[in-house]
Amino acid sequence: xxHFSEDIISLSSSIIEKASKLNYRITLxxxxxxxxxxxxxxxxxxxSNVFTCGYVTYSNHSKNRILGVPxxxxxxxxxxxxxxxxxMAEGALALSKADISLSVTGIAGPKGGTKDKPVGxxxxxxxxxxxxxxxxxYIFAGSRxxxxxxxxxxxxxxxxxxxQ
Amino acid sequence: xxHFSEDIISLSSSIIEKASKLNYRITLxxxxxxxxxxxxxxxxxxxSNVFTCGYVTYSNHSKNRILGVPxxxxxxxxxxxxxxxxxMAEGALALSKADISLSVTGIAGPKGGTKDKPVGxxxxxxxxxxxxxxxxxYIFAGSRxxxxxxxxxxxxxxxxxxxQ
Numbered sequence: 001x002x003h004f005s006e007d008i009i010s011l012s013s014s015i016i017e018k019a020s021k022l023n024y025r026i027t028l029x030x031x032x033x034x035x036x037x038x039x040x041x042x043x044x045x046x047x048s049n050v051f052t053c054g055y056v057t058y059s060n061h062s063k064n065r066i067l068g069v070p071x072x073x074x075x076x077x078x079x080x081x082x083x084x085x086x087x088m089a090e091g092a093l094a095l096s097k098a099d100i101s102l103s104v105t106g107i108a109g110p111k112g113g114t115k116d117k118p119v120g121x122x123x124x125x126x127x128x129x130x131x132x133x134x135x136x137x138y139i140f141a142g143s144r145x146x147x148x149x150x151x152x153x154x155x156x157x158x159x160x161x162x163x164q
Numbered sequence: 165x166x167h168f169s170e171d172i173i174s175l176s177s178s179i180i181e182k183a184s185k186l187n188y189r190i191t192l193x194x195x196x197x198x199x200x201x202x203x204x205x206x207x208x209x210x211x212s213n214v215f216t217c218g219y220v221t222y223s224n225h226s227k228n229r230i231l232g233v234p235x236x237x238x239x240x241x242x243x244x245x246x247x248x249x250x251x252m253a254e255g256a257l258a259l260s261k262a263d264i265s266l267s268v269t270g271i272a273g274p275k276g277g278t279k280d281k282p283v284g285x286x287x288x289x290x291x292x293x294x295x296x297x298x299x300x301x302y303i304f305a306g307s308r309x310x311x312x313x314x315x316x317x318x319x320x321x322x323x324x325x326x327x328q
Contacts, residue, residue, distance in 0.1 A: 003167045003169075005167075028220070030199075033203075034199075034202050034203045034205070034206025034207065034211075034215075034218075035194075035198075035199030035200065035202030035203040035218055035220060036199065036203040037199075038198050038199030038220040039198045039199040039200040039203050041198070042199065043198070043308075043309070043312070045273075045274055045275065045308060047198075047222070048222055051198075051222050051223075052222060052223045052225065052226055053219070053220055053221050053222055053226035053230060054198075054199055054218075054219075054222075055217070055218075055219065055220070056192070056199060056202040056206070056217055056218030056219070056220065057217050058206060058211075058212055058215050058216060058217055058218075059212065059215075059216045061216065062216055062217035066217060095230070096226065109209075110209055144207075144209060145207070148207070
Protein backbone atom coordinates (compact mmCIF):
# COMPACT_ATOMS: atom_id res chain seq x y z
CA UNK A 1 0.00 0.00 0.00
CA UNK A 2 1.07 3.56 -0.64
CA HIS A 3 -0.61 6.34 1.21
CA PHE A 4 -0.52 10.07 0.46
CA SER A 5 -1.35 12.40 3.31
CA GLU A 6 -4.04 15.06 3.03
CA ASP A 7 -1.59 17.95 2.73
CA ILE A 8 0.05 16.34 -0.33
CA ILE A 9 -3.31 15.64 -1.96
CA SER A 10 -4.48 19.16 -1.15
CA LEU A 11 -1.36 20.72 -2.74
CA SER A 12 -1.70 18.44 -5.77
CA SER A 13 -5.39 19.33 -6.18
CA SER A 14 -4.59 23.04 -6.03
CA ILE A 15 -1.88 22.59 -8.68
CA ILE A 16 -4.30 20.79 -11.00
CA GLU A 17 -7.00 23.41 -10.45
CA LYS A 18 -4.64 26.33 -11.06
CA ALA A 19 -2.97 24.73 -14.10
CA SER A 20 -6.38 23.89 -15.59
CA LYS A 21 -7.50 27.52 -15.28
CA LEU A 22 -4.29 28.71 -16.93
CA ASN A 23 -4.50 25.94 -19.53
CA TYR A 24 -0.95 24.97 -18.56
CA ARG A 25 0.62 21.55 -19.09
CA ILE A 26 3.03 20.31 -16.44
CA THR A 27 6.08 18.06 -16.72
CA LEU A 28 8.47 16.77 -14.08
CA UNK A 29 12.10 15.67 -13.93
CA UNK A 30 12.81 13.81 -10.71
CA UNK A 31 15.98 12.32 -9.35
CA UNK A 32 16.04 11.78 -5.56
CA UNK A 33 12.24 11.81 -5.24
CA UNK A 34 12.14 8.91 -7.71
CA UNK A 35 8.71 9.64 -9.19
CA UNK A 36 6.94 10.63 -5.97
CA UNK A 37 5.98 14.10 -7.19
CA UNK A 38 4.50 12.66 -10.40
CA UNK A 39 2.70 10.09 -8.24
CA UNK A 40 1.31 12.77 -5.95
CA UNK A 41 -0.08 14.87 -8.78
CA UNK A 42 -1.53 11.85 -10.59
CA UNK A 43 -3.15 10.62 -7.38
CA UNK A 44 -5.81 13.27 -8.02
CA UNK A 45 -8.59 12.50 -10.54
CA UNK A 46 -8.47 14.93 -13.48
CA UNK A 47 -4.69 15.20 -13.39
CA SER A 48 -4.52 13.87 -16.96
CA ASN A 49 -5.82 17.26 -18.15
CA VAL A 50 -2.67 19.04 -17.00
CA PHE A 51 0.02 16.45 -16.33
CA THR A 52 1.69 15.42 -19.56
CA CYS A 53 4.62 13.27 -18.44
CA GLY A 54 7.39 12.81 -15.92
CA TYR A 55 10.98 11.68 -16.17
CA VAL A 56 12.56 9.77 -13.32
CA THR A 57 16.17 10.31 -14.28
CA TYR A 58 17.96 8.56 -11.48
CA SER A 59 21.33 7.82 -13.07
CA ASN A 60 23.70 10.47 -14.42
CA HIS A 61 23.56 8.69 -17.74
CA SER A 62 19.77 9.10 -17.94
CA LYS A 63 19.99 12.79 -16.98
CA ASN A 64 22.30 13.24 -19.93
CA ARG A 65 20.70 10.93 -22.48
CA ILE A 66 17.04 11.65 -21.77
CA LEU A 67 17.01 15.26 -20.62
CA GLY A 68 20.13 16.45 -22.41
CA VAL A 69 21.95 17.60 -19.27
CA PRO A 70 25.56 18.08 -20.44
CA UNK A 71 27.92 15.41 -19.02
CA UNK A 72 30.46 18.21 -18.56
CA UNK A 73 28.09 19.95 -16.16
CA UNK A 74 27.47 16.72 -14.22
CA UNK A 75 31.20 16.02 -13.96
CA UNK A 76 32.19 19.59 -13.09
CA UNK A 77 29.40 20.57 -10.70
CA UNK A 78 27.96 17.19 -9.69
CA UNK A 79 24.51 15.70 -10.31
CA UNK A 80 23.29 17.50 -7.19
CA UNK A 81 23.93 21.11 -8.17
CA UNK A 82 22.03 24.23 -9.20
CA UNK A 83 23.36 23.94 -12.76
CA UNK A 84 22.14 20.36 -13.18
CA UNK A 85 18.78 21.13 -11.55
CA UNK A 86 18.06 23.92 -14.02
CA UNK A 87 19.33 21.86 -16.98
CA MET A 88 16.97 19.03 -15.94
CA ALA A 89 14.00 21.43 -15.73
CA GLU A 90 14.84 23.04 -19.07
CA GLY A 91 15.44 19.66 -20.72
CA ALA A 92 12.10 18.26 -19.54
CA LEU A 93 10.26 21.42 -20.64
CA ALA A 94 11.73 21.32 -24.14
CA LEU A 95 11.20 17.58 -24.55
CA SER A 96 7.58 17.59 -23.40
CA LYS A 97 6.42 20.82 -24.95
CA ALA A 98 4.83 21.57 -21.58
CA ASP A 99 4.29 25.09 -20.21
CA ILE A 100 6.02 24.59 -16.88
CA SER A 101 8.43 22.03 -15.47
CA LEU A 102 9.73 21.19 -12.02
CA SER A 103 12.99 19.33 -11.42
CA VAL A 104 14.41 17.80 -8.25
CA THR A 105 17.92 16.56 -7.59
CA GLY A 106 19.30 15.83 -4.16
CA ILE A 107 21.03 13.47 -1.78
CA ALA A 108 18.41 11.44 0.08
CA GLY A 109 21.01 9.29 1.81
CA PRO A 110 21.80 7.41 3.92
CA LYS A 111 25.02 7.31 1.85
CA GLY A 112 26.39 9.72 -0.73
CA GLY A 113 26.88 12.80 1.43
CA THR A 114 30.12 14.78 1.66
CA LYS A 115 31.26 17.77 3.70
CA ASP A 116 30.38 20.17 0.89
CA LYS A 117 27.25 18.30 -0.15
CA PRO A 118 25.64 16.72 2.90
CA VAL A 119 22.80 14.21 2.94
CA GLY A 120 19.63 16.31 2.75
CA UNK A 121 20.93 18.77 0.14
CA UNK A 122 18.22 19.23 -2.49
CA UNK A 123 17.91 21.58 -5.48
CA UNK A 124 14.56 22.35 -7.06
CA UNK A 125 14.20 24.20 -10.34
CA UNK A 126 11.24 25.59 -12.25
CA UNK A 127 11.42 26.27 -15.99
CA UNK A 128 8.89 28.13 -18.12
CA UNK A 129 9.09 29.05 -21.78
CA UNK A 130 11.13 32.20 -22.50
CA UNK A 131 12.06 32.67 -18.85
CA UNK A 132 15.28 31.95 -16.98
CA UNK A 133 14.97 28.87 -14.78
CA UNK A 134 14.30 29.50 -11.10
CA UNK A 135 16.55 27.53 -8.72
CA UNK A 136 16.04 26.88 -5.00
CA UNK A 137 18.45 25.20 -2.60
CA TYR A 138 17.40 23.34 0.55
CA ILE A 139 19.06 21.30 3.25
CA PHE A 140 16.50 18.95 4.76
CA ALA A 141 17.01 17.01 7.97
CA GLY A 142 16.05 13.45 8.81
CA SER A 143 16.05 9.96 7.33
CA ARG A 144 15.96 9.06 3.61
CA UNK A 145 12.16 8.88 3.83
CA UNK A 146 11.89 12.22 5.63
CA UNK A 147 14.19 13.96 3.15
CA UNK A 148 12.20 12.63 0.21
CA UNK A 149 8.96 13.73 1.88
CA UNK A 150 10.33 17.22 2.54
CA UNK A 151 11.44 17.45 -1.09
CA UNK A 152 7.98 16.47 -2.30
CA UNK A 153 6.24 19.09 -0.15
CA UNK A 154 8.73 21.79 -1.14
CA UNK A 155 8.46 20.81 -4.82
CA UNK A 156 4.67 20.85 -4.89
CA UNK A 157 4.58 24.17 -2.99
CA UNK A 158 7.07 25.76 -5.39
CA UNK A 159 5.18 24.48 -8.43
CA UNK A 160 1.89 25.85 -7.08
CA UNK A 161 3.52 29.16 -6.28
CA UNK A 162 4.99 29.47 -9.78
CA UNK A 163 1.72 28.66 -11.56
CA GLN A 164 0.77 32.22 -12.35
CA UNK B 165 3.76 12.68 3.67
CA UNK B 166 3.87 9.57 1.56
CA HIS B 167 4.02 6.20 3.20
CA PHE B 168 4.95 2.86 1.64
CA SER B 169 3.78 -0.26 3.43
CA GLU B 170 6.18 -3.02 4.43
CA ASP B 171 5.05 -5.41 1.69
CA ILE B 172 5.89 -2.82 -1.01
CA ILE B 173 9.29 -2.10 0.52
CA SER B 174 9.95 -5.82 0.91
CA LEU B 175 9.11 -6.50 -2.76
CA SER B 176 11.24 -3.52 -3.86
CA SER B 177 14.19 -4.70 -1.74
CA SER B 178 13.97 -8.20 -3.25
CA ILE B 179 13.92 -6.70 -6.75
CA ILE B 180 17.04 -4.65 -6.03
CA GLU B 181 18.82 -7.61 -4.49
CA LYS B 182 17.98 -9.95 -7.37
CA ALA B 183 18.78 -7.38 -10.09
CA SER B 184 22.11 -6.59 -8.39
CA LYS B 185 23.08 -10.27 -8.39
CA LEU B 186 22.19 -10.56 -12.08
CA ASN B 187 23.86 -7.22 -12.84
CA TYR B 188 20.59 -6.13 -14.46
CA ARG B 189 19.46 -2.54 -14.98
CA ILE B 190 15.77 -1.80 -14.63
CA THR B 191 13.60 0.79 -16.36
CA LEU B 192 9.90 1.57 -16.00
CA UNK B 193 7.15 3.02 -18.18
CA UNK B 194 4.14 3.97 -16.09
CA UNK B 195 0.80 5.40 -17.05
CA UNK B 196 -2.00 4.88 -14.50
CA UNK B 197 0.42 4.31 -11.61
CA UNK B 198 1.89 7.74 -12.34
CA UNK B 199 5.40 7.06 -11.04
CA UNK B 200 4.47 5.00 -7.97
CA UNK B 201 6.40 1.92 -9.04
CA UNK B 202 9.54 4.00 -9.66
CA UNK B 203 8.94 5.64 -6.27
CA UNK B 204 8.60 2.29 -4.55
CA UNK B 205 11.82 0.90 -5.97
CA UNK B 206 13.77 4.10 -5.28
CA UNK B 207 12.46 4.19 -1.71
CA UNK B 208 15.08 1.53 -0.96
CA UNK B 209 18.69 2.63 -0.41
CA UNK B 210 21.00 1.12 -3.05
CA UNK B 211 18.35 1.31 -5.76
CA SER B 212 20.61 3.58 -7.82
CA ASN B 213 22.76 0.53 -8.61
CA VAL B 214 19.97 -1.12 -10.58
CA PHE B 215 17.31 1.51 -11.36
CA THR B 216 18.33 3.58 -14.35
CA CYS B 217 15.26 5.66 -15.12
CA GLY B 218 11.49 5.73 -15.33
CA TYR B 219 9.04 7.31 -17.74
CA VAL B 220 5.70 8.53 -16.48
CA THR B 221 3.93 8.71 -19.83
CA TYR B 222 0.50 9.82 -18.80
CA SER B 223 -0.80 11.38 -22.01
CA ASN B 224 -1.16 9.49 -25.31
CA HIS B 225 1.07 12.09 -26.87
CA SER B 226 3.89 11.30 -24.41
CA LYS B 227 3.50 7.54 -24.95
CA ASN B 228 4.05 8.21 -28.64
CA ARG B 229 6.69 10.92 -28.52
CA ILE B 230 8.82 9.61 -25.65
CA LEU B 231 8.44 5.84 -25.87
CA GLY B 232 7.70 5.58 -29.58
CA VAL B 233 4.34 3.83 -29.16
CA PRO B 234 2.73 4.13 -32.62
CA UNK B 235 -0.23 6.57 -32.64
CA UNK B 236 -1.99 4.07 -34.92
CA UNK B 237 -1.85 1.46 -32.16
CA UNK B 238 -3.18 3.94 -29.58
CA UNK B 239 -6.02 4.98 -31.89
CA UNK B 240 -6.90 1.46 -33.02
CA UNK B 241 -6.55 -0.48 -29.75
CA UNK B 242 -6.67 2.29 -27.14
CA UNK B 243 -4.02 3.48 -24.67
CA UNK B 244 -5.17 0.75 -22.28
CA UNK B 245 -4.49 -2.34 -24.38
CA UNK B 246 -2.09 -5.27 -24.54
CA UNK B 247 -0.50 -3.84 -27.71
CA UNK B 248 0.22 -0.46 -26.14
CA UNK B 249 1.47 -2.04 -22.90
CA UNK B 250 4.06 -4.11 -24.76
CA UNK B 251 5.05 -1.17 -27.00
CA MET B 252 5.61 0.94 -23.87
CA ALA B 253 7.80 -1.75 -22.28
CA GLU B 254 9.78 -2.25 -25.48
CA GLY B 255 10.15 1.49 -26.05
CA ALA B 256 11.46 2.11 -22.53
CA LEU B 257 13.89 -0.82 -22.79
CA ALA B 258 15.34 0.41 -26.08
CA LEU B 259 15.55 4.02 -24.93
CA SER B 260 17.26 3.27 -21.62
CA LYS B 261 19.55 0.48 -22.68
CA ALA B 262 18.34 -1.36 -19.58
CA ASP B 263 18.15 -5.15 -19.29
CA ILE B 264 14.51 -5.39 -18.24
CA SER B 265 11.55 -3.05 -18.32
CA LEU B 266 8.09 -3.05 -16.79
CA SER B 267 5.19 -1.05 -18.21
CA VAL B 268 1.77 -0.30 -16.74
CA THR B 269 -1.28 1.11 -18.46
CA GLY B 270 -4.76 1.03 -17.02
CA ILE B 271 -7.95 2.82 -16.07
CA ALA B 272 -7.69 3.92 -12.45
CA GLY B 273 -10.99 5.81 -12.57
CA PRO B 274 -13.25 7.10 -11.26
CA LYS B 275 -14.03 8.18 -14.85
CA GLY B 276 -12.84 6.73 -18.16
CA GLY B 277 -14.37 3.27 -17.96
CA THR B 278 -16.54 1.73 -20.69
CA LYS B 279 -18.43 -1.56 -20.99
CA ASP B 280 -15.54 -3.19 -22.84
CA LYS B 281 -12.85 -1.48 -20.78
CA PRO B 282 -14.08 -1.01 -17.22
CA VAL B 283 -12.43 1.02 -14.49
CA GLY B 284 -9.85 -1.31 -12.93
CA UNK B 285 -8.60 -2.77 -16.23
CA UNK B 286 -4.79 -2.79 -16.13
CA UNK B 287 -2.19 -4.25 -18.49
CA UNK B 288 1.36 -4.95 -17.34
CA UNK B 289 4.15 -5.85 -19.71
CA UNK B 290 7.73 -7.00 -19.22
CA UNK B 291 10.34 -6.59 -21.95
CA UNK B 292 13.82 -8.09 -22.05
CA UNK B 293 16.41 -7.93 -24.82
CA UNK B 294 15.88 -10.49 -27.59
CA UNK B 295 12.70 -11.83 -26.01
CA UNK B 296 9.05 -11.28 -26.92
CA UNK B 297 7.34 -8.98 -24.42
CA UNK B 298 5.26 -10.69 -21.75
CA UNK B 299 1.78 -9.19 -21.26
CA UNK B 300 -0.59 -9.66 -18.31
CA UNK B 301 -4.17 -8.42 -18.03
CA TYR B 302 -5.90 -7.66 -14.72
CA ILE B 303 -9.22 -6.26 -13.60
CA PHE B 304 -8.81 -4.75 -10.14
CA ALA B 305 -11.68 -3.73 -7.90
CA GLY B 306 -12.03 -0.69 -5.68
CA SER B 307 -11.40 3.06 -5.69
CA ARG B 308 -8.79 4.93 -7.78
CA UNK B 309 -6.34 4.57 -4.89
CA UNK B 310 -7.03 0.87 -4.44
CA UNK B 311 -6.66 0.17 -8.17
CA UNK B 312 -3.34 2.03 -8.27
CA UNK B 313 -2.16 0.11 -5.20
CA UNK B 314 -3.15 -3.24 -6.72
CA UNK B 315 -1.33 -2.31 -9.92
CA UNK B 316 1.84 -1.44 -7.97
CA UNK B 317 1.83 -4.75 -6.07
CA UNK B 318 1.13 -6.75 -9.21
CA UNK B 319 3.81 -4.83 -11.13
CA UNK B 320 6.49 -5.30 -8.49
CA UNK B 321 5.61 -9.01 -8.12
CA UNK B 322 5.77 -9.57 -11.87
CA UNK B 323 9.09 -7.73 -12.14
CA UNK B 324 10.58 -9.80 -9.31
CA UNK B 325 9.27 -13.00 -10.86
CA UNK B 326 10.77 -12.14 -14.25
CA UNK B 327 14.19 -11.27 -12.86
CA GLN B 328 15.81 -14.56 -13.68
